[in-house]
Each structure stands twice: as C-alpha cells, then as structure tokens.
Amino acid sequence: MSDYYKTKNVIFYDNNCALCNFSISFIIKNDPDHKFYFSPIQGNIAKKVLDIKYINNINSLVLLSNFEVYTKARALKYIIYSLYKLKFYKFIIFIPNPILNIIYNMIAKIRYKIFGKSKSCLYLDQSLNKRFLI
Helix, strand or coil: HHHHHHHCCCEECCCCEEEHHHHHHHHHHHCCEEEEEEEECCCHHHHCCCCHHHHCCCCCEEEEECCEEEEHHHHCCCCCCCHHHHHHHHHHHHHHHHHHHHHHHHHHHHHHHCCCCCCHHHHHHHHHHHCCCC
C-alpha cells in the first residue's frame, strides 16, 4: 500500500501553517494536469511512507516523487520546473540550493508570526478532495 504513494508526486506540508496552505492552493491553481497530490505531514500517509526525520521537521516542504524525497530548495525547484504555468518563477531554478535553503529556512522560522496558523483544512473542500491523500 505505501509503495502506491511513493510512485506519485506527493507534496507533504504543514497543515497548521497558513503560508503552507496558501502555497498548496497556489500549486493546485497552477497544476491543471494534476501532477501533484497533497498530504499533511502530520497525517497517516506521511507516517507510512516518510522517514521520521522528515515528519519531525515540519519546517520543510517535503516532496515524494517516484521513491525519491526532495526537501526545501530541491522540492521547490522540482515543483516549479514541473508546472508549465509557473514560467515567471523559473528564475528560481538558477539560484544555488544552499542560498535558496538559507532563504527558505529564514521564512520557515517566522512563517507563523507573519502569516499565522491555518484555520481551515484544504482537504475538506469537496472540489479538491481527489487531490488530497489523507
């Protein structure tokens, strides 16, 4: 059962984070081909398919694609590169991963203070239900 999820493009995100939920909504709007599925990093699917080091680090976006795990800059670049509607953001691909990870870590540390915590669950929206693995 867990191999099924490992062969998909699954983005694991902090379901309590308003910035994370906004980012997932943005990806959904720009992914008309449904290349990506989504699952809270605090959920059961994450516990089944991810190593505990990823589950315990909710400050990182985690992408599982074809049995490979991508985090932070690598995950962000993979998503941007995969979505043709994000042409404007392609410049991010040319930023070196160490620099992008520093920026990512800075934002991750202050995201609750600036954007707050999420008050709603995206996967409860019936129109998006098939995109979420719960």
